[in-house]
Every structure is written in structure tokens, then in C-alpha cells.
Amino acid sequence: MNKKGYNCVVCIKQVPDTKRIGPDAMKEDGTVNRAALPAVFNPEDMNALEAALSVKERYGGKVTAIAMGLPAACAILREALMRGADEAYLVTDRKAAGSDTLATSYILSQAVRRFEPDLVFCGRQAIDGDTAQTGPQIAEKLGFPAITYLEKLDLEDGVAVAVRDIGTGVETDRVKLPALFTVTDRYGELRPPDVRRVMEYKKAKAPAEGGEGSGIGQLSCDDIGCEAERCGFAGSPTNVSKVASVVLAGGEYREIPATDEGIKAFVEGLVADHTIG
Ligand SMILES: Cc1cc2nc3c(=O)[nH]c(=O)nc-3n(C[C@H](O)[C@H](O)[C@H](O)COP(=O)(O)OP(=O)(O)OC[C@H]3O[C@@H](n4cnc5c(N)ncnc54)[C@H](O)[C@@H]3O)c2cc1C
Structure with missing residues (x-):
């Protein structure tokens, strides 16, 4: 910890609301009909944001939220700002289209790296891809230890005391920072938006949304020094050939x-x- 507290980065993903699957949720080609499903803040990313905000509240510091996706993902970045994040960045680029977890974690790791975080928080998994690979893969690329299934966190002079759910009970780990944590819904609910922050950030936009571009920063793959062959389809060995609603x-x-x-x-x-x- 430096005198300004802990520098936290949280990765948040906008996902189709898979709880509201109806008959038109899938297209004939077997892909997700995103137009038929409302886009939401990935549930466990809300818990991850709460973990980051709790660190700031208890120990001081700063929370930066990052979402990789289309400009529409700014909706969850605004939400993060209204709930207490200090800064929000959209990573958006045609070169990122079609990224699997390998390419996604590479691009996100490049974005996260530039903020020199002490703690990085991700949700355990996203409700659309459901792989739970992205967090640990970001950690691996940053050279940080990955603490998965976080449900409680205390900090003691640069050391994290992390309680993880291991299915049959809990495990307490002590880990030197910097480190990455993937957070489950057992951590605790995200705090409600603050009324003053709602007024401050309700019009926050990134340039990609077509507005003036204020309140939300925007990063391209080039801005964060990504190698083109590691992004998007080019950097993705996985192809999802079919999605079926059973x-x-x-x-x-x-x-x-x-x-x-x-x-x-x-x-x-x-x-x-x-x-x-
Ligand atoms: C039905 C379906 C199946 C898929 N199967 C595979 C597969 O088997 N293998 C594969 O490599 N890819 C797969 N993909 C692609 C995968 O969804 C993307 O690579 C995605 O960008 C990240 O994987 P995930 O959704 O599984 O996230 P997870 O690894 O489950 O996400 C964990 C956490 O990482 C962070 N995170 C993930 N994506 C973002 C983002 N865009 N912005 C900010 N934070 C983020 C969040 O904190 C999230 O909670 C699949 C996609 C779909 C729709």
C-alpha cells in the first residue's frame, strides 16, 4: 500500500440476460440473438465491483472499471461510475471482434497493465460464455497470482488475506500484492447507486457512443499496445460453432x-x- 491507498482495477462485462431466454433467443444459425435479449451487467462482475469499492472504502485508493465490448457496454461503465468507481474505460476495436478467452484476456491484460494496479478484480464467470477462464488468464499474462472464488478480503500492509469458497468449505490464503481475484456472489451485493453520482454520470459517454465523449475513456487495441495477431479472430483458437437452447x-x-x-x-x-x- 502506498500513502494514497490501493489501486484497484475491475473488469466488467456486458452480457445478454440469459435468465430471460424466450423462443426467439437463438438465431437459425445457432448463434445468440442478442437483439432479443436485454443486455445486463454480468452478475458476478457486480460482486467484483463491490469488492473493489470495499477496498477503497476501508483502506483508501482508487477504482478503475474496464469493459471490453461494443459502445453499448458504456451502460455498465456508467452504472459503475454511479456506484462509486473513480474512472471507467471502454476497450473497443474492430480488431477485438470474435475474441475467445485467450484473445479477450490478452487485450484486457494489456488494458489493465497500463493502470499499474495493486488489485485486479473479475467476476468468477460471465453468464454468456460461462468459461470462467478470463480472470485467471489475465493474471497469468500479468504475472500476478490468481485467487479464484473470493468471498471475503482483508488487506494487511501489501498482503491480501483472502477467503475462497472451495465447495466443501472455505480456504484462507495470504498472498502478496499485486494479485488478481475472481469474485462470486457470496462476496456480497453491489451497493446501490449514489444519487449525486447518478446526476454526475448519467450523461457520461465514450467517444464511440457518438457523443462528445466525456466521463468514459476509450482505448483501442493500438492504444494499449496489442499485437494484432493476438486479437480477435486472428488470436482466437476457439470457434463456437453452434449454440443450442436445450x-x-x-x-x-x-x-x-x-x-x-x-x-x-x-x-x-x-x-x-x-x-x-
Ligand atoms: C455460448 C458461448 C460459448 C463460448 N464458449 C467459449 C469457449 O468454450 N472458449 C472460449 O475461449 N471462448 C468461448 N466463448 C467466447 C467468450 O464468451 C469470450 O471469449 C468472452 O469474451 C470471454 O469469455 P467468457 O464469456 O467465458 O468470460 P468468463 O471467463 O466466464 O469471464 C470471467 C470474468 O472475466 C471478465 N471478462 C470477461 N470478458 C470481459 C469483457 N469483454 N470485458 C470485461 N471483462 C470481461 C469479467 O470480470 C468476467 O466475470 C463463448 C461465447 C459464447 C457466447
Whole structure:
């Protein structure tokens, strides 16, 4: 910690609201029909923002929010400013289109690096891609330790005392900063917007939104020193070839008795029809 407190960067993603999937949620080509789904602040990124704001509140410092995406993602950056972030940046560039987690984490790591953070926060996972890879991949590229599934955090003179959910209980880690944390909904809810901040930031825009460009900074891949071949389609070994909305109709499920015999019969059935084994 320096005398100004801790420098926190939080990565936030705008995602289609997958809870509101209707019959028109998928296009015929199997891709997500983003026009049919409202765009929202990725839920666990709200918890990540709360973690960053709590650090600022308790120990002093600064919170910078970064979103990579289309200009529409400025909506969540405005939201972050209204909830207490000090600065917000949109990383937007045609070169970033089609990025998988490898390219996304490369571009975001280049953006994060320029702010020289003590702590970086991400959500555990985004509700559209659902991979939970981006946070740890950013950490790897920055050379920071990655603490996943964060649910509580204290800081002691440049050392983070982090409580992580490990499924069967919790684990407490002590880790030297700088470090990256991926945050779950167990951390605690994001604080509500502050009325004065709502008035201050409701018209904040990035240049890509077509306005004058005030309140939200904008970065291109060139601005953050990205190599073109590591961005977008060029830098993405993964292709999502098809997305299917699976809705089970009546008769398409079986109930398995919660007994040893029931489970044995179920596993034998899976082996017999070559689903496993
Ligand atoms: C249905 C579907 C399936 C996909 N499957 C794969 C796949 O198998 N492999 C693959 O490499 N890609 C996949 N993708 C692409 C993937 O969504 C993108 O690479 C995406 O940019 C990051 O991955 P994620 O959504 O899984 O994020 P996650 O890794 O789940 O996100 C974790 C955290 O990283 C941060 N973060 C992620 N993206 C951004 C962003 N754009 N801006 C700011 N912060 C961000 C947030 O804090 C977020 O909570 C898929 C996309 C879709 C729509």
C-alpha cells in the first residue's frame, strides 16, 4: 500500500440476460440473438465491483472499471461510475471482434497493465460464455497470482488475506500484492447507486457512443499496445460453432431413485448405451 491507498482495477462485462431466454433467443444459425435479449451487467462482475469499492472504502485508493465490448457496454461503465468507481474505460476495436478467452484476456491484460494496479478484480464467470477462464488468464499474462472464488478480503500492509469458497468449505490464503481475484456472489451485493453520482454520470459517454465523449475513456487495441495477431479472430483458437437452447419436454427425463441400486442401474445404463466408458 502506498500513502494514497490501493489501486484497484475491475473488469466488467456486458452480457445478454440469459435468465430471460424466450423462443426467439437463438438465431437459425445457432448463434445468440442478442437483439432479443436485454443486455445486463454480468452478475458476478457486480460482486467484483463491490469488492473493489470495499477496498477503497476501508483502506483508501482508487477504482478503475474496464469493459471490453461494443459502445453499448458504456451502460455498465456508467452504472459503475454511479456506484462509486473513480474512472471507467471502454476497450473497443474492430480488431477485438470474435475474441475467445485467450484473445479477450490478452487485450484486457494489456488494458489493465497500463493502470499499474495493486488489485485486479473479475467476476468468477460471465453468464454468456460461462468459461470462467478470463480472470485467471489475465493474471497469468500479468504475472500476478490468481485467487479464484473470493468471498471475503482483508488487506494487511501489501498482503491480501483472502477467503475462497472451495465447495466443501472455505480456504484462507495470504498472498502478496499485486494479485488478481475472481469474485462470486457470496462476496456480497453491489451497493446501490449514489444519487449525486447518478446526476454526475448519467450523461457520461465514450467517444464511440457518438457523443462528445466525456466521463468514459476509450482505448483501442493500438492504444494499449496489442499485437494484432493476438486479437480477435486472428488470436482466437476457439470457434463456437453452434449454440443450442436445450429445453427438456415431458417424457425426456427419468427419475433415478436415490439409492445405491438406483445409481448403479443408472451408471450401467450409461455404459451400455456408450454415453460413458
Ligand atoms: C455460448 C458461448 C460459448 C463460448 N464458449 C467459449 C469457449 O468454450 N472458449 C472460449 O475461449 N471462448 C468461448 N466463448 C467466447 C467468450 O464468451 C469470450 O471469449 C468472452 O469474451 C470471454 O469469455 P467468457 O464469456 O467465458 O468470460 P468468463 O471467463 O466466464 O469471464 C470471467 C470474468 O472475466 C471478465 N471478462 C470477461 N470478458 C470481459 C469483457 N469483454 N470485458 C470485461 N471483462 C470481461 C469479467 O470480470 C468476467 O466475470 C463463448 C461465447 C459464447 C457466447
